[in-house]
Amino acid sequence: MDRQPISQEGYDKLREEVRYLENEKMPEIAQAIADARAEGDLKENAEYHAQREAQGLTQAKINLLKTKLANCYIADKSAMPKGVVTFGSVVTVKNLDDGLEEMYEFVGPGEEDYTSEVMKILTSSPLAEGLLNKKVGDKVEVEVPSGTLRFEVVKIDD
Numbered sequence: 001m002d003r004q005p006i007s008q009e010g011y012d013k014l015r016e017e018v019r020y021l022e023n024e025k026m027p028e029i030a031q032a033i034a035d036a037r038a039e040g041d042l043k044e045n046a047e048y049h050a051q052r053e054a055q056g057l058t059q060a061k062i063n064l065l066k067t068k069l070a071n072c073y074i075a076d077k078s079a080m081p082k083g084v085v086t087f088g089s090v091v092t093v094k095n096l097d098d099g100l101e102e103m104y105e106f107v108g109p110g111e112e113d114y115t116s117e118v119m120k121i122l123t124s125s126p127l128a129e130g131l132l133n134k135k136v137g138d139k140v141e142v143e144v145p146s147g148t149l150r151f152e153v154v155k156i157d158d
Contacts, residue, residue: 004124005075005087006108014110018065021058029055068109075108082158085131087123090157093131096139096150104128 006014029051036048077088085091090105103118106128113120121128127149130142134153142149 002124003071003073004108004122006072007077007088007111008074010108010111011069011072011074014065014069017110018062018069021062021065025058026055026062029058065110072108077158080158083135083156085134085153085156086158088158090118091131091153092155092157093151094154096152101154104131106132 032051033048033055036045036051039045039047042048075087080086080088085106087106087108090103092101092103094101104127105118105120106123107113107120109122111120112122123129123132126144127142130140130149131151131153134140136153136156139150139152142151
């Protein structure tokens with residue numbers, strides 16, 4: 001797996017989430033397990049089993065976040081090439097099938113946001129991979145799970 005770029009802010013956000021889960025959430029769950037264990041028979045203790053499941057899910061999330069951090073490198077957006085689509089770029093594309101324009105910002109793991117006006121998508125997504133290193137006026141066809149999308153790069157904000 002190739003290492004993915006991430007902003008310093010995104011890296012700090014992921015690292016803080018790991019810190020919270022390890023140092024605050026896991027001890028809370030461990031205490032809840034101890035309290036439930038003290039209630040007696042573990043075979044019929046629903047609270048105990050629920051807390052054990054929560055512990056497993058939280059540990060899985062910690063492992064996932066640590067893997068994301070390990071597979072990233074902090075990229076300086078200001079050092080990226082200008083005039084081409086790169087990490088940190090906000091690109092406006094025109095859909096060649098329906099003529100609608102859409103804006104995307106290319107971000108690292110943990111920074112994606114699909115609800116904002118400028119959709120923040122991972123640089124490793126099929127759409128981003130198809131648009132990376134393109135210039136204004138370039139036309140591109142991108143294979144996505146739902147089919148083929150055809151775009152023209154209209155504008156790049158570095």
